[in-house]
Amino acid sequence: MADKDKVVGKALYLELRNSGSTYQMIITPDGVSSSGRAVPAMVYRRQISEAKPRKAWRTQSFPALPLNAFGTYDPQDMDTAKSVSGTRINDALGSTFNRLQAYGYTMYKTPIFVEVSAEDIETIRLCKTPYKVLGRITRVRKTLGFGEALFSS
Numbered sequence: 001m002a003d004k005d006k007v008v009g010k011a012l013y014l015e016l017r018n019s020g021s022t023y024q025m026i027i028t029p030d031g032v033s034s035s036g037r038a039v040p041a042m043v044y045r046r047q048i049s050e051a052k053p054r055k056a057w058r059t060q061s062f063p064a065l066p067l068n069a070f071g072t073y074d075p076q077d078m079d080t081a082k083s084v085s086g087t088r089i090n091d092a093l094g095s096t097f098n099r100l101q102a103y104g105y106t107m108y109k110t111p112i113f114v115e116v117s118a119e120d121i122e123t124i125r126l127c128k129t130p131y132k133v134l135g136r137i138t139r140v141r142k143t144l145g146f147g148e149a150l151f152s153s
Contacts, residue, residue, distance in 0.1 A: 003034070006118045011130075013112040013137045015146070016105040021049045022151040023105055026133065027093075030062075031121035039125045043092060049151055057129045062092045112140050 009029030016023040026044040033039050041062040046055045114136040123130045 003118055007115045008032075008118050008121055009116045010113045011116050011120075011133050011137075013114065013140075015108040015150075016100055017108045017151065018104045018106070020151060021047055021105075022108070023047045023100060024150070025096075026057075026130075026137070028120075028124050028130065028133070029116055031116070031118075031124070033122055033125045034118060037125065039121050041088070041092075042124050042127075044129060045096075053150070059127055059129075060092060063088045109144065109146055112137060112144070114140060 008031050011029065012027040014025045014027075016025070024046055028042045028044070030041045031039045043060045043062070044057045045060070046057050048055050114133060116130075116133060120130045120133050123132075
């Protein structure tokens with residue numbers, strides 16, 4: 001397996017629905033690019049409906065990663081990662097989840113986890129939509145019986 005295909009983490013896909021709209025969210029893991037640069041977790045999200053079924057994905061970066069004394073991210077420092085993870089998630093997504101709940105969105109089916117490769121991390125670092133991750137999500141959605149439709153009419 002080539003280095004670019006090496007699995008470096010898992011992305012979380014959430015699909016939330018209310019009457020006629022679907023809110024899709026992909027949360028990618030923290031990572032390190034092939035050049036050794038820290039790549040913070042990223043949230044890709046969009047709200048689609050019958051009227052607007054092909055909206056573009058918007059991105060939001062998680063708050064900065066904790067850096068060691070040398071100014072680099074140490075993915076092996078689990079104690080630091082655990083101590084700041086809750087704060088980072090809440091800062092990035094707390095208001096989004098509160099807003100979705102207020103508008104009556106509920107989880108559709110089950111959350112999905114898919115693998116993220118080193119090549120995907122490089123795409124994420126460049127703030128591009130990780131289409132290979134989206135392809136994996138589409139295949140898993142089909143396997144889990146989510147159906148073709150992305151929103152309820």
